[in-house]
Amino acid sequence: MGDNEHLELLRLVGEALYGERWQAPIAGDLGVSDRAVRYWISAANPCPEDLGLRLLAIVVRKRESLTGLERVVLERLKLTGERS
Template sequence: MTSNLDAPAAGGNNGPPLDERPYAILERIGRAMHGPRWQGKLAGDIGENERELRRWRAGIGEPSPRTLAWAREEARRHIAGIQRAIEE
């Protein structure tokens, strides 16, 4: 017997879809950090060429797990900087 609690639903609790493409994760992080013109800024933050991000957007390849980890770490640094700024 199975219940509705066995597997999480895609997008449940307002979270991202479970099958979210790696580029979509990168885009979500980039937009949160830098707004609508995020690509060049995030590319510089994570040491990637902006052209590579455009290729990923077009579906040619995808960011590696390491690239996503770097983006997440940059987002955490960004959050920490904002937190320090509002505490002063």
């Protein structure tokens, strides 16, 4: 996977998870500075070769977290009888 494909995935995942201001939050998830993300986007520095796998791991973690949250909300709605 080349830098262009990595950058497309980075932008796709970042915007899907965090909206317009995605660079700093995705940097935090990746364990890098937001400056590093900006350098990748501007092509000043190459993307890490494992960026695609790291983005996949973030998506999986977020999905698991949201699934757990969904269960909690559904359970609370059952307790209050407030279902649609």
